[in-house]
Amino acid sequence: xxxxxELSRTAANTPSTKEVLLNLGPQHPSTHGVLRLVLxxxxxxxxRVDPHIGYxxxxxxxxxxxxxYTQIFPLTDRLDYLCPPSNNLAFALAVEKLLGIKAPLRxxxxxxxxxxxxxxxxxxxxxxxxxxxxxxxxxxxxAMREREMIMDLFEMISGARMHTSFCRVGGVREDLPDGFxxxxxxxxxxxxxxxxxxxxxxxxxxxxxxxxxxxxxISAEDAIDLGLSGPNLRASGxxxxxxxxxxxxxxxxxxxxxxxRNEGDCYARWLCRVEExxxxxxxxxxxxxxxxxxxxxxxMPNVAFPVDKDKVHCSMExxxxxxxLSAYGFKVPRGEVYSAIEAPKGELGFYIISDxxxxxxRMKVRAPSFVNLQGxxxxxxxxxxxxxxxxLGSLDPVMAEVDK
Amino acid sequence: xxxxxxxxxxxxxxxxxxAIEDLGFLHGVHAFSAPPERIVDLCxxxxxxxxxxxxxxxxxxxxxxxxxxxxxxxxxxxYSLANKWRVRIKCRLGDPPKVPSVTGIWRTxxxxxxxxxxxxxxxxxxxxxxRRIYMWEGFEGFxxxxxxxxxxxxxxxxxxxxxxxxPTEPDLATKNIP
Numbered sequence: 001x002x003x004x005x006e007l008s009r010t011a012a013n014t015p016s017t018k019e020v021l022l023n024l025g026p027q028h029p030s031t032h033g034v035l036r037l038v039l040x041x042x043x044x045x046x047x048r049v050d051p052h053i054g055y056x057x058x059x060x061x062x063x064x065x066x067x068x069y070t071q072i073f074p075l076t077d078r079l080d081y082l083c084p085p086s087n088n089l090a091f092a093l094a095v096e097k098l099l100g101i102k103a104p105l106r107x108x109x110x111x112x113x114x115x116x117x118x119x120x121x122x123x124x125x126x127x128x129x130x131x132x133x134x135x136x137x138x139x140x141x142x143a144m145r146e147r148e149m150i151m152d153l154f155e156m157i158s159g160a161r162m163h164t165s166f167c168r169v170g171g172v173r174e175d176l177p178d179g180f181x182x183x184x185x186x187x188x189x190x191x192x193x194x195x196x197x198x199x200x201x202x203x204x205x206x207x208x209x210x211x212x213x214x215x216x217x218i219s220a221e222d223a224i225d226l227g228l229s230g231p232n233l234r235a236s237g238x239x240x241x242x243x244x245x246x247x248x249x250x251x252x253x254x255x256x257x258x259x260x261r262n263e264g265d266c267y268a269r270w271l272c273r274v275e276e277x278x279x280x281x282x283x284x285x286x287x288x289x290x291x292x293x294x295x296x297x298x299x300m301p302n303v304a305f306p307v308d309k310d311k312v313h314c315s316m317e318x319x320x321x322x323x324x325l326s327a328y329g330f331k332v333p334r335g336e337v338y339s340a341i342e343a344p345k346g347e348l349g350f351y352i353i354s355d356x357x358x359x360x361x362r363m364k365v366r367a368p369s370f371v372n373l374q375g376x377x378x379x380x381x382x383x384x385x386x387x388x389x390x391x392l393g394s395l396d397p398v399m400a401e402v403d404k
Numbered sequence: 405x406x407x408x409x410x411x412x413x414x415x416x417x418x419x420x421x422x423a424i425e426d427l428g429f430l431h432g433v434h435a436f437s438a439p440p441e442r443i444v445d446l447c448x449x450x451x452x453x454x455x456x457x458x459x460x461x462x463x464x465x466x467x468x469x470x471x472x473x474x475x476x477x478x479x480x481x482x483y484s485l486a487n488k489w490r491v492r493i494k495c496r497l498g499d500p501p502k503v504p505s506v507t508g509i510w511r512t513x514x515x516x517x518x519x520x521x522x523x524x525x526x527x528x529x530x531x532x533x534x535r536r537i538y539m540w541e542g543f544e545g546f547x548x549x550x551x552x553x554x555x556x557x558x559x560x561x562x563x564x565x566x567x568x569x570x571p572t573e574p575d576l577a578t579k580n581i582p
Contacts, residue, residue: 054538061523062548097431224485227461227512238485245488246432337431338481338492340462351465351481364465366481374515403538 019047022385026055030133030389033399035373037388044384049376056403064363068329069095069169072363077163079367080401082125083118085111085154086343088167093248094339094350095169098332101298107171108249109291113184114157114166115341116280116287120191121150122344122398123231123273123280130270130393131202134211139202146194149187156180169330170304171297181288188285195277203271212266216379216391219264226378227371230346231272232395236264242342254286266394273396303330329358338366345369345396369401409434411489415453420446427494433481435492440503443480443495447506450482450491458482458491461506464516466524470550476501478526497526505531523548 024037031037034055040048060079064072076091077084089111096102103111128143151161156177158164166173202208218228223236233240241258243251259275261268297304301321311318334356340349346368355361372395379391409429416424416436423442427435438446450458462481469475476497483490497503505528506513517528518537525546528534536543545552558565 054536054540057538059547062554066554224460225511227510240485335430338433338463338490339431347462349462349481351463351479353467362465362467364463364479366463366465370515371512374512377511 024388026052030393031399032129032393032397033402035392035397035399035402037376037392039385039388041385046383046385046388049388051373051376053370053373053399053402056399058404060404061363061365064360066359068358069332069360070325070329072360073165073167074163076365077165078400079365079404080122080343080345080348080369080398081162082122082398083115083344084162084164085114085118085166086341086348088165089115089249090339090341090343090348091350092167092169093341094337094352095332097337097339098335098352098354099169099303100333101170101300101303103171103249103298104295105250105292106175106294107296107298109287110172110176110296111167112249112251112254113284113287113291114154114164116283117150117153119280119344120277121147123277124150126393126396127198127202127270127274127277130212130266130390131205131208133389133393134208136202136205136208139198142194142197142201146191149190153180153184153187156183168297168304170300171295175296184284184288188281188288191281192278195274198274203274209267211387211390212270212394213263215266215383215387216394217263217265218375218378222378223264223375226374228346228375228378229368229371230342230344231259231276232269232346232372232375234258234260235268235272237262242340242347246340248339248341250287250290253290254283256283266390269394269396331356331358332360340366343368345398345401346372365404367401367404369397369399370404373397373402411456411484411487415455416446416449419449427492433490433492435494437494437496440478440495440497443478443493444504444506444509446493447480447482447509451509456484456489457486458484458489460485461510461512461516462490464506464513464520466501466520466526466548468524468548468550474498476524476526478503478520480506501526502529503527504529507531522546525549 020041022039022041024039025031026034026036036052038050038052039046060075064075072091073088076087079087124143124147128140132140154164155161158166218236220236220238223233223238237260239258239260244258256279259272261272297307305325306312306318306321312322332354334354336353338349338351340347348368349366351364352360353362375395425437427437450456460483462483465479467477467479469477474496478495478497480493495503505517515537517531518535520526521528521534522536522538523546553566556562556565557568
């Protein structure tokens with residue numbers, strides 16, 4: 001509070017401006033978590049920004065070194081807690097590459113379906129939260145209503161609303177439940193209309209346009225230099241989407257458009273995400289149409305849990321297999337792998353070094369939000385303090401992922 | 405999973421010759437190993453070369469190979485946006501680990517290098533602002549090193565930690581706690 005008083009005193013008493021340090025956060029609703037920004041102000045302008053992170057640091061990478069590969073799935077859930085299925089998928093793919101296996105086709109469809117649902121859920125939050133940061137509360141409440149539908153779908157599939165932990169190495173935990181298809185078809189029918197509602201509500205809103213258009217412009221060169229990825233990069237006109245350019249799982253089989261904009265401002269970043277939700281619905285619909293019958297888990301007793309859980313109670317082999325995998329995990333051959341997917345926030349990569357044991361020797365998470373937050377340095381021209389909030393909101397960092 | 409490197413390595417071997425070692429192509433990434441003094445050269449070359457153009461730095465990561473010698477390693481993951489290729493550069497470092505910074509080539513290296521410094525104590529020479537990023541100011545040690553206990557060292561803030569060497573000077577964060 002002292003800084004603020006100093007600011008007003010300076011403005012009132014002296015005609016020249018003096019640099020003032022202002023602490024934004026770590027407890028502040030518009031920082032989307034526990035982010036502390038130390039801002040050097042020249043009058044109302046931000047001259048320099050110094051983000052302080054680490055308030056949510058849990059040492060995921062260090063913890064992972066003492067966990068077996070199956071135990072790490074719940075840890076990855078907690079990286080970007082808005083879209084756990086994407087994180088699970090990224091980790092599972094990295095381990096599968098090391099093992100040299102691939103999940104059965106049905107499992108791949110289920111994973112992609114969940115990852116796209118997660119993308120919608122993640123984008124929905126920012127679709128509503130950015131306008132809320134700028135003073136329009138309504139959009140967030142509507143966005144939460146739709147997000148609730150996705151949470152219900154997650155609950156139906158996995159029993160958990162947020163931390164699904166549904167992936168396993170070599171497949172998924174269970175098959176889709178009865179009654180899931182009509183429910184998700186209903187969602188796919190309703191949701192595109194709801195996107196239209198958001199657009200009607202926000203997209204042409206004069207106040208929103210004034211606050212976001214031309215604010216926080218990041219050029220394509222700057223965006224690449226700063227390592228931005230995902231919608232933040234595509235809003236600056238760089239056409240890169242890992243789903244299309246290095247297709248993993250069944251993304252080669254589905255049709256979708258990669259959304260890019262050229263403006264590179266907050267508005268473009270917001271719009272990219274709204275458009276991406278439409279494409280995600282398209283992918284989900286194609287998944288539902290194409291999904292084959294078949295096993296949801298690889299048949300590999302030394303890696304995957306017994307498919308038929310009832311067998312554990314009446315077959316000695318299944319019991320031993322289940323116990324072995326739960327208690328000791330499975331060995332992964334020596335080697336290293338870097339595997340990246342297009343998570344809702346951008347390039348989510350897992351770099352795993354295996355020493356041939358049941359636990360990774362080193363697991364590095366290339367967290368998209370961590371890198372995207374550096375976009376604050378590139379957001380260009382000196383802004384008003386109030387615009388800083390718009391820039392921060394439009395970069396869409398999730399602090400749990402920034403701090404790992 | 406193809407086992408063929410998609411790009412031509414000739415310009416790299418021509419320029420650097422024996423200085424870098426080719427570690428082969430696996431799981432979609434081609435790996436090289438380079439000594440620390442050639443890192444900046446190599447990264448700049450890979451970024452600027454018109455046929456390669458590895459212009460996107462995905463990640464920099466520290467690794468501790470304790471008790472192997474040399475103990476540390478910095479690993480760089482580069483991506484070519486134009487060609488969709490990935491490359492990994494591995495760089496073994498002694499103790500204390502030191503490597504020139506690549507912040508002059510990519511600004512995004514800033515936080516990656518700060519993280520590797522914070523967690524492993526790898527010093528990036530020429531980094532404009534090498535501070536801790538996750539741990540607080542005044543924290544002692546480098547928590548992700550293999551010889552740092554998972555539960556941390558016992559102190560006023562961490563009663564369940566491992567008994568270990570007492571901090572050399574009073575911790576700023578604990579000073580005001582009765």
